[in-house]
Amino acid sequence: xxxxxxxxxxxxxxxxxxxxxxxxxxxxxxxxxxxxxxxxxxxxxxxxxxxxxxxxxxxxxxxxxxxxxxxxxxxxxxxxxxxxxxxxxxxxxxxxxxxxxxxxxxxxxxxxxxxxxxxxxxxxxxxxxxxxxxxxxxxxxxxxxxxxxxxxxxxxxxxxxxxxxxxxxxxxxxxxxxxxxxxxxxxxxxxxxxxxxxxxxxxxxxxxxxxxxxxxxxxxxxxxxxxxxxxxxxxxxxxxxxxxxxxxxxxxxxxxxxxxxxxxxxxxx
Numbered sequence: 001x002x003x004x005x006x007x008x009x010x011x012x013x014x015x016x017x018x019x020x021x022x023x024x025x026x027x028x029x030x031x032x033x034x035x036x037x038x039x040x041x042x043x044x045x046x047x048x049x050x051x052x053x054x055x056x057x058x059x060x061x062x063x064x065x066x067x068x069x070x071x072x073x074x075x076x077x078x079x080x081x082x083x084x085x086x087x088x089x090x091x092x093x094x095x096x097x098x099x100x101x102x103x104x105x106x107x108x109x110x111x112x113x114x115x116x117x118x119x120x121x122x123x124x125x126x127x128x129x130x131x132x133x134x135x136x137x138x139x140x141x142x143x144x145x146x147x148x149x150x151x152x153x154x155x156x157x158x159x160x161x162x163x164x165x166x167x168x169x170x171x172x173x174x175x176x177x178x179x180x181x182x183x184x185x186x187x188x189x190x191x192x193x194x195x196x197x198x199x200x201x202x203x204x205x206x207x208x209x210x211x212x213x214x215x216x217x218x219x220x221x222x223x224x225x226x227x228x229x230x231x232x233x234x235x236x237x238x239x240x241x242x243x244x245x246x247x248x249x250x251x252x253x254x255x256x257x258x259x260x261x262x263x264x265x266x267x268x269x
Contacts, residue, residue: 003029003045003053004038007060014061024060032056032086048079055086066090067097072105084109103212113212117220130215139208140179140187143169146200151175154194160185174203 001009007025016024029035032052037045042053051071058066071087072080087109090096100106106113107127115123123130144151148166155164155177162180169176181187188205195202 002039002041003034006042006053007038007056010057010060016061024062028056028059031059031089033082047074048076048082051075051079051083055083059090063094065095065097067099069099070101071098072100072102080105103216107212115216115219122219123215127212130212138181138185140181140191141204141206141208142177142179142191142202143172143174143204144177144195144200144202145174146195146198148175150198151177151195151200154198154200155179155191158187158190158194160187172203 004025007029008021011021011025026035029038032055034049034052034056037049042050045053055068055071058068068087072083075083084105087096087098091109091111098106098110111126113123113125113127113130114121152164152166155161160182162182164180165178167176179187179191188207191205192202
């Protein structure tokens with residue numbers, strides 16, 4: 001079956017009115033950039049183009065909710081960027097629910113994150129808020145020149161500082177300093193003036209950003225895997241993704257979720 005034939009088949013399945021079908025097929029193919037492949041057999045397309053055909057299938061009919069499962073698996077870096085860009089465009093008019101284990105992808109395209117571990121929801125928030133709640137998120141990292149005791153005493157005297165750790169950077173002859181602070185407490189300006197008072201120049205200062213991978217590991221680290229005795233064996237378990245222990249589900253909310261959801265997946269045709 002060619003790409004165009006398949007798009008017509010999908011339009012019929014979704015009961016697109018005849019007077020709108022041709023225009024919608026053209027719009028959707030242009031949107032996912034498969035117009036040039038309209039007369040190619042789907043089985044002869046590359047992995048990236050087959051993913052695009054799957055996305056076109058999901059978009060056909062312009063549903064309010066689009067569900068995508070691992071849409072960039074197996075794609076090269078250029079194709080991944082193109083698919084991510086397309087997903088960002090889709091969320092302007094649709095609610096996109098993305099299921100993925102690729103956490104860099106989740107960080108790049110998603111507005112809201114749900115982390116599921118062993119079938120239980122362990123976190124639900126924006127990536128930014130999850131980063132603030134994670135261990136180590138309230139850490140200021142610096143490179144400072146000066147006397148160790150003076151630097152430590154000055155930093156510990158700043159209100160809101162919980163702890164100060166220092167290590168010698170022999171290559172640069174500087175002190176590598178990590179300052180742990182209270183939640184939502186920005187002390188950068190106070191640190192600058194304190195170091196100025198003791199004539200200890202700051203060569204580098206940055207707030208530590210916790211990655212989604214670190215958040216995921218922190219939230220699931222204490223979880224024990226479910227034993228075989230706890231979960232009944234069913235034939236479906238062998239053929240589905242239900243056995244995956246940890247999964248990150250992401251919802252991009254840009255439209256209201258209706259009662260009936262379209263569960264469309266991109267995949268090989």
